[in-house]
Structures are given as structure tokens and as C-alpha cells.
Amino acid sequence: MPIDSSTYWTDSTCVLRYLENKETRFQTFVANQISTILDQSEASQWRFVDGSLNPADEASRGMTGSELLSNRRWKQGPDFLMKSENEWPQRPIDLGQIPNNDPEVKSNSTVCANNVIGQDSISKVIDHYSSWNSLRKTIAWLLRYKSKLREAVRRSKSGMPLLSEKTVTPITVLEINGAESAIVKHIQQQCFGNDQVELRKKTSSIYKLDPILVEEIVRVGGRLHNAPIDIDTKHQIILPKNHHVAKLIIQYYHHQSGHSGLEHTLSLLRQKFWPVQGRTTVRTVLNECFSCRRRQSPVAKQKMAQFPEDRVTPLKPTFSFVGVDCFGPFEVRRGRSTVKRYGVLFTCLTIRAVHIEVSNSLDTESFLNALRRFIARRGQPEEMRSDNGGNFVKGEKELKKAINDWNQSQFTNFFCKEISNGHSTHLWDHTMVECGNGA
Numbered sequence: 405m406p407i408d409s410s411t412y413w414t415d416s417t418c419v420l421r422y423l424e425n426k427e428t429r430f431q432t433f434v435a436n437q438i439s440t441i442l443d444q445s446e447a448s449q450w451r452f453v454d455g456s457l458n459p460a461d462e463a464s465r466g467m468t469g470s471e472l473l474s475n476r477r478w479k480q481g482p483d484f485l486m487k488s489e490n491e492w493p494q495r496p497i498d499l500g501q502i503p504n505n506d507p508e509v510k511s512n513s514t515v516c517a518n519n520v521i522g523q524d525s526i527s528k529v530i531d532h533y534s535s536w537n538s539l540r541k542t543i544a545w546l547l548r549y550k551s552k553l554r555e556a557v558r559r560s561k562s563g564m565p566l567l568s569e570k571t572v573t574p575i576t577v578l579e580i581n582g583a584e585s586a587i588v589k590h591i592q593q594q595c596f597g598n599d600q601v602e603l604r605k606k607t608s609s610i611y612k613l614d615p616i617l618v619e620e621i622v623r624v625g626g627r628l629h630n631a632p633i634d635i636d637t638k639h640q641i642i643l644p645k646n647h648h649v650a651k652l653i654i655q656y657y658h659h660q661s662g663h664s665g666l667e668h669t670l671s672l673l674r675q676k677f678w679p680v681q682g683r684t685t686v687r688t689v690l691n692e693c694f695s696c697r698r699r700q701s702p703v704a705k706q707k708m709a710q711f712p713e714d715r716v717t718p719l720k721p722t723f724s725f726v727g728v729d730c731f732g733p734f735e736v737r738r739g740r741s742t743v744k745r746y747g748v749l750f751t752c753l754t755i756r757a758v759h760i761e762v763s764n765s766l767d768t769e770s771f772l773n774a775l776r777r778f779i780a781r782r783g784q785p786e787e788m789r790s791d792n793g794g795n796f797v798k799g800e801k802e803l804k805k806a807i808n809d810w811n812q813s814q815f816t817n818f819f820c821k822e823i824s825n826g827h828s829t830h831l832w833d834h835t836m837v838e839c840g841n842g843a
């Protein structure tokens with residue numbers, strides 16, 4: 405069936421307004437949805453259907469199976485589709501404007517060029533950056549732009565043709581230094597003013613630093629004026645207390661020195677800058693340094709589990725519950741040769757008593773012998789714990805195998821005799837069970 409035209413229906417006037425709008429910019433999600441829709445359809449193909457006539461409601465609101473079976477509108481579409489196009493629902497005559505407070509509308513964030521000139525705008529630019537380097541670079545670009553504009557004005561006034569530059573050269577070190585001075589001048593102007601006489605009065609907040617003004621920059625005075633060293637080093641640039649830029653500069657030196665501590669950062673910083681209440685400010689910056697905090701945070705500790713019953717049961721005889729491990733080897737002389745010997749350490753899990761046996765080697769036989777000697781001396785343990793050492797595991801296997809190999813009927817006879825003799829059977833039962841568990 406050849407298709408001449410398609411019509412799309414929606415019961416949302418809001419969506420129709422969005423689709424027909426050409427000026428307003430929307431938030432990302434809505435903007436993407438609208439552009440997807442308009443890639444595949446024209447805004448004129450979209451028509452309005454009243455919510456009560458919209459069969460899409462059936463799907464979105466849900467219905468039971470029997471309702472679905474008897475529902476004509478879902479299966480065949482709304483009745484008006486069968487009628488001629490004139491009788492289709494008409495869209496409201498005036499959709500109206502998109503309201504200004506619509507949360508999907510992007511607020512107009514264009515910055516006016518002449519706004520940037522204002523004092524506050526420079527502070528805004530400075531506050532925007534969280535890195536001393538990017539701030540310096542940005543200001544350097546702005547200053548370059550400013551000087552180009554000035555140059556252009558000068559040329560046009562004197563009737564010279566304007567220079568046209570095809571390539572943009574990267575920012576130079578000189579420009580970065582210029583930007584640095586410009587930033588420092590700006591913040592000093594804000595915080596101290598630039599009247600040397602005022603600065604040197606006793607009422608000044610930096611009176612104690614004996615401030616001097618060199619090329620419009622407020623610097624520490626001091627007595628090193630005649631020293632043959634760099635001007636930055638003998639007359640450091642004063643940075644206002646707790647200022648954003650001061651923090652950026654401290655951060656910069658802290659990062660440059662590989663996240664060094666307070667004193668080192670401060671000494672590097674003071675080769676050029678003198679932040680008022682420097683130590684406190686540096687400490688604040690260092691405390692806020694995420695990388696340092698992560699590295700210096702205490703090691704996470706495992707919450708230990710509850711002790712097992714055998715560690716906390718005091719009423720049983722010593723060495724009822726035993727932990728076992730091997731240590732060594734030790735070089736031991738035998739005749740003219742040296743041989744290796746190991747220690748087998750048995751420890752009572754309740755009172756931490758220790759019993760040590762010598763083991764000739766790490767093999768199973770030696771361990772079983774050591775175990776036998778231990779039992780002969782200290783009594784039968786109820787339960788033994790060890791790590792997963794080869795000799796222990798194998799020892800346990802061999803014990804199990806040995807028990808299986810025992811003549812079970814002989815045992816039965818033996819126990820029957822013991823019971824009839826009136827002995828306490830408890831101990832024997834007990835031993836059997838524990839042997840059965842394996843050492």
C-alpha cells in the first residue's frame with residue numbers, strides 16, 4: 405500500500421509548542437528529543453488529539469485482558485479516523501507562548517562584552533578558576549586581546565591599515581608574568597589600596613610588613629634592599645589574607661613540590677610571595693587538599709569476628725583446644741654433617757600455653773610423631789586448628805584413613821567390655837568422636 409502522507413497525534417499542547425518553536429533553546433534532554441523528532445517528521449505533520457480520544461492512553465494506563473478484548477479503540481483506532489479529514493479533532497486555535505518559567509527552557513547565558521570591563525566581572529573571572537596556571541593563562545589571553553584592540557584603535561585613528569594575523573602564536577612566558585602582575589595588582593588594589601603613605605600608617609593592616617610599592621605592586625620592605633639577590637626574594641609580593649588567589653598560589657606551590665608539607669610549601673612560596681597570616685592559610689589549603697587527605701588517611705581496619713567458643717571456654721583442661729603450626733628450619737649438627745630440624749608449636753587456645761616438639765622434617769610421618777609425643781605428654785586435645793600446611797592436611801587425611809582401617813568390631817567389643825566394667829564411657833566416646841573428626 406503506497407503511503408502518501410503520515411500524521412502524528414499527541415494530546416500534549418506543550419509538546420506541540422516545543423515542536424513549532426524555532427527561537428527558544430531548550431535543556432539538553434528536551435533539545436535532543438525534539439531534534440530526533442524533527443529529523444524524521446515535519447512539525448506540520450503533528451496534530452492535536454484530545455486526551456479522551458487518544459488510544460495511546462489505553463497502553464500507558466493499562467487494562468485487564470477482558471477489557472482489552474472488548475476494546476475497539478485500541479484495536480482499530482479512534483472513530484474519527486474513519487471520517488473525513490474535516491471532521492478530525494482541531495488543534496486549539498492559539499497554542500500560546502512557551503511560559504518564561506518553563507524549566508525546560510535554557511536561560512540566556514550570553515555574556516555581554518562590555519560587562520567584562522566592570523570591576524566585579526574581573527573578580528568573577530578570578531573566582532571562576534581553581535588553578536593558578538589556568539587563571540594566569542586566561543588573563544594573559546585577555547591582556548593580549550586588549551593590547552591588540554588598542555593597537556587597532558591607534559592604527560585606525562592615525563589612518564594606517566589594520567594588521568591581519570593569520571596564525572595565533574602561543575602565550576609566552578613574558579605574557580604569563582605580565583598576567584601574574586596584573587592579577588596581583590588587581591587583588592592588592594581591592595584589599596589594600598595602592599597608596600604607599602596609607603599603607604605605611606600604623607592603622608594599616610600590613611603595617612608590620614613595612615610595605616613598599618614597586619611598580620604598583622605592594623611588597624614586603626625589610627632590610628635586604630641592598631642584597632645582590634632577586635627583587636622577588638628580598639621584597640616578596642604581599643598577598644591578602646584568605647584570598648582566593650592566595651589559596652590558588654599556595655596550591656600551585658604545594659602541587660609543584662609533589663604535595664610537600666606545610667613548612668616546605670611555605671618556604672617555596674616565600675621565595676616570591678608573602679601571604680598575610682601565611683602559615684594559617686597554607687595549613688587551610690593543605691587540609692583541603694584531597695590528594696593529601698587520601699594519602700594520609702588512616703589505614704582501614706578490619707572489624708574482627710567474635711572469638712570461637714574454644715578460645716573463650718575456661719573450664720576445660722589446658723590443651724583441650726589446640727592451635728598448631730611449624731617453624732624453622734634450624735641447622736643442627738649431627739656428627740660431622742648439618743641437618744635441618746623444625747619446631748612444631750602447639751598452643752592452648754584458651755590460656756595461650758605453649759608446647760614445642762621437634763620435627764625431623766616437614767613430612768607427614770614426622771608431624772604425626774610430634775603429635776603423638778604431644779598427646780602423650782599433655783593429653784588428648786578435643787579440637788585442633790592449623791593453617792593449611794601440607795603436612796597438617798596430609799596428617800589429617802592419614803589419621804582419617806587409619807581410623808577407617810581400624811577393625812571396627814574390635815572397638816565395639818572393647819567398648820562393650822568397658823561399659824560392663826562400670827567405667828565412665830564418656831571419655832572413650834569422646835576420644836572416638838574427636839579422632840573421627842581428624843586432628
Ligand SMILES: [Zn+2]
Nearest residue numbers: 663693695696
Ligand atoms: Zn596535597
